[in-house]
Amino acid sequence: MAVETDPATTYSVENAAEASAASVGEHGATTSTGAEHGSGGLPQFQFEHWGGQIAYLLILFVALYILISKVFAPRMRRVFDERANTIEQALSSARAVQQEADTQAEAAKRALADARAAAQRTAAEASAKAAAETAAGRASLEAELAAKQAEAETRIRAARDSAMQQLSTVATDAAEAMIEKLTGAKAPRDAVAAAVKSQG
Incomplete structure (x- = not known):
């Protein structure tokens, strides 16, 4: 039994085989090229790569500089300014x-000094008033005592005069009785009174 083959299918299979072989060949070439580069050392130490590396470094430096100068530095400056303003306000x-x-402490000191001065003035006024009242009371008491003493002396003088008068009368009566008893005659009362008064 014969197997029929499609010419288009046969062509597709052949193309696929050729593409696979080409891919394998390219992969082998890439591998061999990588091996060649690997055998030559690190690429960053090869002079032919320095231009690109320096360009990338410059680009990165410029980008970082722009970021720092336009974004980070203003934010940090703003934070520092706000902190300085907060500290200054505090x-x-x-x-x-x-x-x-x-x-307030000075006002309290002045108020305390004024209160002390007022208290001292009040104490001095009270002391002076008490002294004046005491002096007035003492003077009134002394005057009252002097009046009572004068009254007492007057009463004493009157009592003494009355007693002396009575004593003189008693002495005159006694002398008159003694003279009448001794002489048997009644002596004149005026003479006897004068004699008693002269005797003291």
């Missing part, structure tokens, strides 16, 4: 609070 607020505290 210091200003602290200075204001300190100044206000000093002012």
Whole structure:
């Protein structure tokens, strides 16, 4: 039995085989080229690659410089400025609070000094008033005592005069009775009274 073959299918298979062989040949050539480069050392140390490397380095440097100068540095500067402003505001607020505290302390000192002066004046006035009242009371008491003493002396003088008068009368009566008893005659009362008064 004979097998019929399609000419188009046969051509496709042959083309596929040729493409596969060409691919294998290119892969072998690439492998051999890589082997050749590998055997020559690192590419970055070969002079023919330095131009491209320097260009890439310049491009990277410029890109990093632009990023740092346009993006990162302004942000950092803004952060530093905000921090400096915050610190300055905090210091200003602290200075204001300190100044206000000093002012209040000075006012408190003045108020305390005024209160002490007022207390001293009040104490002095109270002491002077008490001394004046004491002096007035003492003077009134002394005057009252002097009046009572004068009244007492007057009463004593009156009592003494009355007692002396009574004593003189009693002495005159006694002397008159003694004279009448001794002499048997009644002596004149005026003479006896004068004699008693002269005797003291």
